[in-house]
Amino acid sequence: VINAEKSEFNEDQAACCQISIRRRELGLEEDEEWLILCFPQFLTGYYWALFDGHGGPEAAIIASNYLHYCIKQKLEEVVGGVTEARPPMHLSGRCVCDSDPQFVEEKHIHAEDLVVGALENAFQECDEVIGQEMEATNQRGGCTALAALYFQGKLYVANAGDSRAVLVLKDNVVPMSCEFTPETERQRIQHLAFLFPKLLDGEFTRFEFPRRLKGDDVGQKVLYRDYFMEGWGYKMVEKADLKYPLVHGHGKQARLLGTLAVSRGLGDHQLKVIDTNIEVKPFLSCIPKVNVFDFALHDIKEDDVLIMATDGLWDVLCNKEVAHTVRSFLAENRTDPHRFSELAKCLVCRARGKKRGHQWMLDDSHEASYDDISVFVIPLHNRDED
Amino acid sequence: VINAEKSEFNEDQAACCQISIRRRELGLEEDEEWLILCFPQFLTGYYWALFDGHGGPEAAIIASNYLHYCIKQKLEEVVGGVTEARPPMHLSGRCVCDSDPQFVEEKHIHAEDLVVGALENAFQECDEVIGQEMEATNQRGGCTALAALYFQGKLYVANAGDSRAVLVLKDNVVPMSCEFTPETERQRIQHLAFLFPKLLDGEFTRFEFPRRLKGDDVGQKVLYRDYFMEGWGYKMVEKADLKYPLVHGHGKQARLLGTLAVSRGLGDHQLKVIDTNIEVKPFLSCIPKVNVFDFALHDIKEDDVLIMATDGLWDVLCNKEVAHTVRSFLAENRTDPHRFSELAKCLVCRARGKKRGHQWMLDDSHEASYDDISVFVIPLHNRDED
Numbered sequence: 001v002i003n004a005e006k007s008e009f010n011e012d013q014a015a016c017c018q019i020s021i022r023r024r025e026l027g028l029e030e031d032e033e034w035l036i037l038c039f040p041q042f043l044t045g046y047y048w049a050l051f052d053g054h055g056g057p058e059a060a061i062i063a064s065n066y067l068h069y070c071i072k073q074k075l076e077e078v079v080g081g082v083t084e085a086r087p088p089m090h091l092s093g094r095c096v097c098d099s100d101p102q103f104v105e106e107k108h109i110h111a112e113d114l115v116v117g118a119l120e121n122a123f124q125e126c127d128e129v130i131g132q133e134m135e136a137t138n139q140r141g142g143c144t145a146l147a148a149l150y151f152q153g154k155l156y157v158a159n160a161g162d163s164r165a166v167l168v169l170k171d172n173v174v175p176m177s178c179e180f181t182p183e184t185e186r187q188r189i190q191h192l193a194f195l196f197p198k199l200l201d202g203e204f205t206r207f208e209f210p211r212r213l214k215g216d217d218v219g220q221k222v223l224y225r226d227y228f229m230e231g232w233g234y235k236m237v238e239k240a241d242l243k244y245p246l247v248h249g250h251g252k253q254a255r256l257l258g259t260l261a262v263s264r265g266l267g268d269h270q271l272k273v274i275d276t277n278i279e280v281k282p283f284l285s286c287i288p289k290v291n292v293f294d295f296a297l298h299d300i301k302e303d304d305v306l307i308m309a310t311d312g313l314w315d316v317l318c319n320k321e322v323a324h325t326v327r328s329f330l331a332e333n334r335t336d337p338h339r340f341s342e343l344a345k346c347l348v349c350r351a352r353g354k355k356r357g358h359q360w361m362l363d364d365s366h367e368a369s370y371d372d373i374s375v376f377v378i379p380l381h382n383r384d385e386d
Numbered sequence: 387v388i389n390a391e392k393s394e395f396n397e398d399q400a401a402c403c404q405i406s407i408r409r410r411e412l413g414l415e416e417d418e419e420w421l422i423l424c425f426p427q428f429l430t431g432y433y434w435a436l437f438d439g440h441g442g443p444e445a446a447i448i449a450s451n452y453l454h455y456c457i458k459q460k461l462e463e464v465v466g467g468v469t470e471a472r473p474p475m476h477l478s479g480r481c482v483c484d485s486d487p488q489f490v491e492e493k494h495i496h497a498e499d500l501v502v503g504a505l506e507n508a509f510q511e512c513d514e515v516i517g518q519e520m521e522a523t524n525q526r527g528g529c530t531a532l533a534a535l536y537f538q539g540k541l542y543v544a545n546a547g548d549s550r551a552v553l554v555l556k557d558n559v560v561p562m563s564c565e566f567t568p569e570t571e572r573q574r575i576q577h578l579a580f581l582f583p584k585l586l587d588g589e590f591t592r593f594e595f596p597r598r599l600k601g602d603d604v605g606q607k608v609l610y611r612d613y614f615m616e617g618w619g620y621k622m623v624e625k626a627d628l629k630y631p632l633v634h635g636h637g638k639q640a641r642l643l644g645t646l647a648v649s650r651g652l653g654d655h656q657l658k659v660i661d662t663n664i665e666v667k668p669f670l671s672c673i674p675k676v677n678v679f680d681f682a683l684h685d686i687k688e689d690d691v692l693i694m695a696t697d698g699l700w701d702v703l704c705n706k707e708v709a710h711t712v713r714s715f716l717a718e719n720r721t722d723p724h725r726f727s728e729l730a731k732c733l734v735c736r737a738r739g740k741k742r743g744h745q746w747m748l749d750d751s752h753e754a755s756y757d758d759i760s761v762f763v764i765p766l767h768n769r770d771e772d
Contacts, residue, residue: 028637062732074619081620086620089596089597090606090607091606091608092607096600096603098605102607103597104596106637109609110616112617113617113618114620115617116616116617117616117617117619118613118619120614120616120617122620124614158699177733195581210475210493210495211489217476220476221476221477221478222475222476222477223475223490223495228506229502229503230502230503231498231499231506231676232495232500232502232503233460233500233504234464285614287614290614290616371405
């Protein structure tokens with residue numbers, strides 16, 4: 001993981017560690033406790049995460065210090081159910097109803113769903129911790145969070161923000177996350193403003209228009225979208241429509257309340273729209289979307305890797321370009337024991353570009369990334385299994 | 387379209403018609419009005435719809451009488467933009483800003499998006515009409531709505547409920563809708579109850595459990611899901627968790643507030659949970675999801691059809707079985723001029739099954755459908771083009 005070093009402060013943070021989850025054998029009678037000795041006392045998970053801070057690096061730093069702990073804690077809370085293919089209805093393992101296993105089966109609940117639930121709860125817990133820490137130290141800001149967990153033969157990728165994780169396999173590129181921005185989450189955000197108009201304090205319009213409207217547009221019918229529309233319609237413009245739009249701009253310029261470029265993440269508890277009393281937090285979500293990749297269903301090859309990176313990389317390189325770089329770099333560097341970290345450096349350097357005069361340019365003479373750039377290259381292949 | 391005739395009242399309704407959309411050439415100066423003569427005065431759409439009523443057939447009947455009119459009206463409101471590949475920012479066609487076309491292009495707005503928006507708005511309008519009609523005549527009930535519109539070379543399928551539309555093509559089966567049930571929309575429904583707990587009036591719990599909890603579960607940790615979870619966790623059961631769940635049951639037994647089996651549709655404005663003051667309508671959505679199929683991108687063959695059917699068919703036959711029946715029936719009946727309506731009858735009869743004693747059974751001796759069954763078979767191929 002390297003940063004681009006073009007801005008004064010680096011707001012990206014990274015973390016990786018092993019997570020040991022203590023098994024609690026609940027539901028054992030005292031004279032059965034010897035059973036514990038038959039099982040390993042810990043389950044092991046492997047964790048990588050990237051946090052892209054905004055409004056200062058503080059939230060990203062706290063998240064990088066706490067999220068793995070929250071995940072450990074949430075996994076330990078459900079560990080009794082995680083070791084079974086079908087988690088029991090009761091964590092104690094005791095059956096209250098004879099048909100309980102049947103109900104669990106009907107709902108298609110698997111051990112994997114407990115890990116997904118634990119990750120969802122861990123992000124929420126971590127968001128609360130950040131809120132408390134920031135309040136206690138009178139700091140501000142927030143961050144996106146992208147976390148990968150390898151646990152019990154499966155890879156879980158939890159994402160809240162605009163970082164991205166992609167599996168680059170021999171014959172296949174598998175996206176493991178999708179981006180949450182004011183643009184991709186427009187309908188959720190507009191719906192909340194429809195349900196609670198007071199959140200906009202009369203300063204914003206919840207409608208989307210192709211551009212910000214002005215006086216000349218009043219009385220005309222212009223293209224618009226409301227919360228329930230994937231399509232577009234025409235709306236007679238009233239004076240209230242001239243207010244600044246709740247979600248505005250396009251692509252990298254899209255902003256929530258004119259303030260934030262992401263719609264999910266951790267922190268931002270104190271964030272208000274400049275010069276107003278309008279809070280941004282109600283429109284943000286700290287809940288990740290979790291994607292699962294089951295290693296048992298795939299034949300993992302030696303050069304197969306998981307690429308995790310902040311938007312600094314993806315703003316200038318698409319999945320296909322990254323996959324191409326990954327494959328050719330690893331093919332050319334078969335023997336280098338540091339080839340995966342060298343590849344990460346190579347990807348960062350490609351996105352950073354080269355300085356030409358005052359500008360940073362890519363090889364193809366497009367403009368390079370001016371954002372912080374962080375990249376993990378995580379090999380998936382287990383040599384011991386060969 | 388045929389019904390199964392097993393129940394006393396048929397609650398399915400069907401409608402189909404041509405929709406003529408009057409072009410209004412706005413933005414023409416008086417001396418340019420002769421231009422109108424160069425264009426046809428009407429655009430033509432073709433419309434098919436199925437409505438599956440509940441709590442009586444009334445809402446389905448009103449919907450079958452009004453939805454096409456609402457669609458016509460909403461399309462006429464945007465017709466000035468529909469005829470251009472890129473709709474203008476202003477319906478009048480006049481440019482207020484020189485860069486307006488660029489803004490529209492940046493947002494990727496196409497004529498197709500106006501049709502989608504018109505359908506979304508038409509469903510909402512129709513829901514209001516049904517509300518007024520039902521109130522005026524003191525009637526109750528609601529219905530699902532599945533509408534297909536062929537317009538300007540594209541097929542639009544708008545769905546609110548658990549009916550289904552599928553394209554059966556020569557080498558391909560393309561789903562054109564997805565089902566909206568309390569189960570598929572659990573998170574949306576639970577989230578609303580989280581935001582407005584009063585909607586449950588203390589009578590329901592918003593949490594999902596594998597089964598309804600009872601006294602013996604209190605104090606135990608059992609599997610649960612909240613609105614923000616796709617995964618599962620364990621929750622210490624409190625007395626409040628013994629309340630009836632907001633979304634309960636599995637598959638065809640899933641119910642919203644113990645009352646309704648669908649989560650989207652029209653009507654139900656007066657519906658309350660039995661013996662309470664709890665309204666169901668706030669949890670229902672009348673907004674359809676619209677899918678688009680562009681005929682220009684596909685080589686349509688003579689036997690390619692759109693199958694639309696209420697849940698009576700899909701409860702007992704899957705897409706694959708229906709596609710198989712469609713292909714073999716049409717191959718065997720090349721010359722019959724009524725082969726498409728005969729195929730619809732054949733599909734209904736297959737799902738209705740045969741009476742054996744008191745039971746209706748399918749050919750494979752599974753139980754047949756006891757619900758109303760309605761099927762449209764719509765040929766896609768245009769003979770004139772051969």
